[in-house]
Amino acid sequence: MKNPKVQVDRVTKIYTGNKKNAQVLALDTTNLTIMPNEFITILGPSGCGKSTLLRIVGGLEEQTTGHVYLDGEETFGPSSNRGMVFQAYSLFPWLTVEENIEFGLKTNEMTAAQRKELVHNYIDLVQLKGFEKHYPRQLSGGMQQRVAIARALANDPEILLLDEPFGALDNQTRTLMQELLLEIWEKSNKTILFITHDVEESIFLANRVIVMTSRPGRIKADIPIDLEHPRPYSIKIDPRFLAYKEQLTELIREESLKAMMEVK
Numbered sequence: 001m002k003n004p005k006v007q008v009d010r011v012t013k014i015y016t017g018n019k020k021n022a023q024v025l026a027l028d029t030t031n032l033t034i035m036p037n038e039f040i041t042i043l044g045p046s047g048c049g050k051s052t053l054l055r056i057v058g059g060l061e062e063q064t065t066g067h068v069y070l071d072g073e074e075t076f077g078p079s080s081n082r083g084m085v086f087q088a089y090s091l092f093p094w095l096t097v098e099e100n101i102e103f104g105l106k107t108n109e110m111t112a113a114q115r116k117e118l119v120h121n122y123i124d125l126v127q128l129k130g131f132e133k134h135y136p137r138q139l140s141g142g143m144q145q146r147v148a149i150a151r152a153l154a155n156d157p158e159i160l161l162l163d164e165p166f167g168a169l170d171n172q173t174r175t176l177m178q179e180l181l182l183e184i185w186e187k188s189n190k191t192i193l194f195i196t197h198d199v200e201e202s203i204f205l206a207n208r209v210i211v212m213t214s215r216p217g218r219i220k221a222d223i224p225i226d227l228e229h230p231r232p233y234s235i236k237i238d239p240r241f242l243a244y245k246e247q248l249t250e251l252i253r254e255e256s257l258k259a260m261m262e263v264k
């Protein structure tokens, strides 16, 4: 039996607002165990605390109570063993594609030649050969996110944390990016935690979909996705895929309705 890669243990988060005594319970008691090489997607309505949970696992946000363990060790703050990719393109605009990917490697004990080889392997992996010397402004949104994924992977993190990384892309590009990420995961066997509010995306990518309740976020359902790999895009019309879609759409609809009633 393998040991968990990540354990989220009774984590809660309360934000303190600007107004005196204003507090927001963003995340209610949450437990989550992620095994090595899992691809987990977190699905939930807007504002349910998905990003909060991911940022706590990434060490960018401090939980109010509870603990996060990586390979059995409690984590405090960010570190290169957790790679992150966000929805907003977060590349350094003054660096080229290869410089962006190389950036985090500078402190590693590697020769310049080893760094160059590594960077070029990741450029190949995300299919950006020929764009090494381009600056972010010369790239489409999808290409920029591929650089961000390569940059996160180049540090060889223990877990890759992605916060709606394809949310700003058009549908066609988004579909292609999903296929590319799945292909990378199938090859690299990384552990991935991926946030989305798109039901189809959550099923296509995951081996487990975690559904969150509307605020305060809690885990409402944990659904294993029993679909084979390699997983072709045509699986999206497979009856088994459609059955998952129906089940998850229903679960998420209940939560979105609750969230809407609360806003009224």
Ligand SMILES: Nc1ncnc2c1ncn2[C@@H]1O[C@H](COP(=O)(O)OP(=O)(O)OP(=O)(O)O)[C@@H](O)[C@H]1O
Pocket (backbone or CB within 6 Å): 015, 016, 017, 024, 025, 026, 044, 045, 046, 047, 048, 049, 050, 051, 052, 053, 197, 215
């Ligand atoms: N820094 C903060 N200060 C105060 N409240 C916050 C802060 N960050 C988030 N919140 C609140 O906590 C709740 C959860 O936010 P979070 O961004 O985690 O949700 P989400 O599920 O990722 O939403 P979305 O899908 O819209 O990005 C929201 O009500 C949000 O307004």
